[in-house]
Amino acid sequence: MVVQIDYHCNDEIIEWKWSSDSKLMTTPFFTSCYLVDGLLIDSGAPGGVNDLREFVNSLNPDNMIEKCFITHAHEDHAGGANLLSREFGIPIYAGEKAIELLKLGNSYPDYRQMAWGPKLLPVDATTTEELIFTKSKKYKFEFFPMNGHAPELIALIEREQQWAFVADAVQPKYKMIFGGHSDIQEDISLIYHSLGELYEFTEGMDNLLIFSAGNGVFHGRKTLLERRNEIKVLHLKIHEMLRELPTNILTEKLIVRKLLREIHGKESFIGQMTRGALSRKNLIRSLLKWAVKN
Ligand SMILES: [Zn+2]
Known part of the structure; x- marks a missing residue:
């Protein structure tokens, strides 16, 4: 397996990246979760649970995960939630729509198993008010629904710090999407509208950092307009x-x-x-x- 740890914003944000090392994959295909002052945003893939356990055990008490928020129910984001809840007693939070899906778990085709490991185990998550605070109350995240990649996807926005954790809602370039016979039905018009809505929601946050899952950090709110214009x-x-x-x-x-x-x-x-x-x-x-x- 391939694990990478990146640090952002004076080490305030730890990005834990995981990829399968399957020989059938020509390059690593990463998913990320982010740890911000005790709040873990997403939980990696089912195939990464042993590495995730190691990561949690390596954290010093100051940095220990207090709660985990799942942006959407895809296996590469919700894959570690069952472990976090069952083994570490970490409460799992999500939006209303994601909670229903997380309860069910999911099995998926072999090509996704190759990238993300076997099936997604179910987990009970709860929702919270439309704000989520980190452990020391230093940071406050607003919920921002972004339909298009997944109907249940909720991005987390920290207004004062100008941070947006968007999971898969913003991509480096839209060259292909899920659809057809897959259980993931992306809609490019909804993606286009979500990008515009996030652009408006982040007005005044010109130095916005957009944290994606596995595709790095996009700098500046203008990225949202650039992606939107490419689609247009x-x-x-x-x-x-x-x-x-x-x-x-x-x-x-x-x-x-x-x-x-x-x-x-x-x-x-x-x-x-x-x-x-x-x-x-x-x-x-x-x-x-x-x-x-x-
Ligand atoms: Zn996804």
Whole structure:
């Protein structure tokens, strides 16, 4: 297994990153959790629980985890919650929608098991008021729902410090999305709107640090607009190209295939490996479904 620990903001934030070392993966594929003054944000993947246990045991008493907040119920974020609750008695918090999903646990296809380990074990989580304080009350996080990657996803915002913990709600670039036959149904129009809403919510926080899960830290609130504009350009381009196609004689499948060829050339390696679940085709389908406003 690959474990990395990064420190941010004068060591106030510890990022614990975990990836499987499966030989089938050409490069590590990380997920992160962040420890901020006793508050652990997310809990890694089911395959990382032994490493997570080691991490918790390595913490000195000042830094001990007091509570854990799960941003959304995907296995690479909620995978350690059962262990934290059962072995360490750490209370787990989440938004209302995530609580329902966390209660059920999840099993998922083999390609996701390869990256994140076996099934997601269920865990009981509770919700809290719309604010969560860290152990010494030094930091106060507001909840900010960000639909699009997952309907239950809640980002945590620390207004005074200008920190946003967004999990998978902000990506370095939108080149492919989940959808199709997968239980993860991303929606690019909702992602676009969430980015805009977070931009508005963080007004005045020009030095915003956006902490992602496994993709590093994005600097500046302007990142949100940049990501949003990339999506907008792609959306308009797809619909412009669609207008040039003889849609009356082409099936949806052929339209998607033609657009894919023109935009990306071919499907990504991940798209093939996940049998289309996380693919460029799904991004194109989602962009097509989203009507262009005149
Ligand atoms: Zn996710």
